[in-house]
Amino acid sequence: MSHTIAEIAAAIGAQAFGDTTLRVNKATEPALAGADDLALAMDEKYAPQLAESGAKAAVLWEGADWKSFGLKGAICVSRPRYAMAGLTRLLDAGHDIEPGIHPTAVIGEGAVIGAGAAIGPFVVIGRNVSLGDRARIAAHVTICEFAVIGDDALILHGARIGARVTVGDRLICQPGAVIGADGFSFVTAEKSRPEMARESLGATAVPTDQNWTRIHSLGSVEIGDDVEIGANATIDRGTVRTTRIGSGTKLDNLVHIGHNVTVGRDCLLCGQVGIAGSSRIGDRVVLGGQCGVSDNIFVGNDVVAGGATKIFSNAPAGRVLLGSPALKMTTHLEAWKNIRRLGRLFAQVTELRNEVSKLRQEGKGDRKADD
Numbered sequence: 001m002s003h004t005i006a007e008i009a010a011a012i013g014a015q016a017f018g019d020t021t022l023r024v025n026k027a028t029e030p031a032l033a034g035a036d037d038l039a040l041a042m043d044e045k046y047a048p049q050l051a052e053s054g055a056k057a058a059v060l061w062e063g064a065d066w067k068s069f070g071l072k073g074a075i076c077v078s079r080p081r082y083a084m085a086g087l088t089r090l091l092d093a094g095h096d097i098e099p100g101i102h103p104t105a106v107i108g109e110g111a112v113i114g115a116g117a118a119i120g121p122f123v124v125i126g127r128n129v130s131l132g133d134r135a136r137i138a139a140h141v142t143i144c145e146f147a148v149i150g151d152d153a154l155i156l157h158g159a160r161i162g163a164r165v166t167v168g169d170r171l172i173c174q175p176g177a178v179i180g181a182d183g184f185s186f187v188t189a190e191k192s193r194p195e196m197a198r199e200s201l202g203a204t205a206v207p208t209d210q211n212w213t214r215i216h217s218l219g220s221v222e223i224g225d226d227v228e229i230g231a232n233a234t235i236d237r238g239t240v241r242t243t244r245i246g247s248g249t250k251l252d253n254l255v256h257i258g259h260n261v262t263v264g265r266d267c268l269l270c271g272q273v274g275i276a277g278s279s280r281i282g283d284r285v286v287l288g289g290q291c292g293v294s295d296n297i298f299v300g301n302d303v304v305a306g307g308a309t310k311i312f313s314n315a316p317a318g319r320v321l322l323g324s325p326a327l328k329m330t331t332h333l334e335a336w337k338n339i340r341r342l343g344r345l346f347a348q349v350t351e352l353r354n355e356v357s358k359l360r361q362e363g364k365g366d367r368k369a370d371d
Helices: 005-012 044-052 080-091 193-199 329-340 342-370
Strands: 015-018 026-028 037-041 057-061 073-077 178-181 221-223 234-236 243-245 320-322
Touching: 005 015, 005 057, 005 073, 005 080, 026 080, 037 044, 057 080, 073 080, 178 221, 221 234, 234 243, 320 329, 329 342
Parallel strands: 026 037, 037 057, 057 073, 178 234, 221 243
Antiparallel strands: 015 073
16 A cells, blocks of 8 residues: 655655655665655654665655755654654554355344444453444453443454443553453551551551452443553453543553543553552543552642652642652652762761861870870
8 A cells, every 4th residue: 555745744744855656565664665665754863764764755854955865755743753653543454344244253132232333253252231333342352241332443453341340432452451350459457567567657466367358340441432451452441430441541551540540531551550549540640661650649730750650649730750659759769879879878968077087186196195
């Protein structure tokens, strides 16, 4: 499938130059680009590679002298990553899920399948499921009883959607994701050692012979529109109330959302983020890879947390956080500057202590001489 330079420029809202009827087959890095490729050189640092390539067309940085690279056609963009969104949308061939219902699929009694849905091999759809129009369900997906899936969903291979889960329109669910598993919730008959340790801040945790009793999950999961769930991500159902994910939020691979959690709109949760039970995450929150959020706390709107940040207490709206425990990024960076200076500081303190000791010895000697 090929596209003209004019078509690509229109898709990304950019200006095209030169021969805009020139067709390209795929996009690639400048160093690998051939005559039929579109070279992606949206930063000046790629100029040497582009000059040595066989590309006839390229996407370049704003203001680039495209003719100097021997190109026949070019597109210049001011915001490269945003341009990539439109470009990849145009060039993405998508997933090959044949229209209609595959003969190996199992459809439960009372299930309602929307118009234009495509259901792949070995899919299991439970009783009374509602599947929206134009939904595409890849092989080996399971959608359990009474789940509601909106229009234009794309649910990929091996994903599991639990009973009574409700999902809005345009869901993208990557392979192996699990939405609506039971929450991790257990209790002991008497106060447990972790409870003692938490109440006393570690001062008391008397050993006891205890076993864990399961608290069942009676709630479900509710997901808004335009949400994306990464591969092997998990969203637990609530204990009594519903676990909620707001519209526009994107979850990376291996993200875990605990029971009763509420995540706001347009959040970005990167790989291996873990949010413990009953926490509330505001709108437009960005959590970098391996961030952790403790249970029963609130993270305000527009918070940004760098990778591996551990948030143990409420985070005010708009705060930029880093470290474990989480600190304002400016405070964290200053603290680490000071830590790096500790070796020099210790050496200076040792030197000063030696000087003080020397002065004390000299003072004693002077007193003895006066006597």
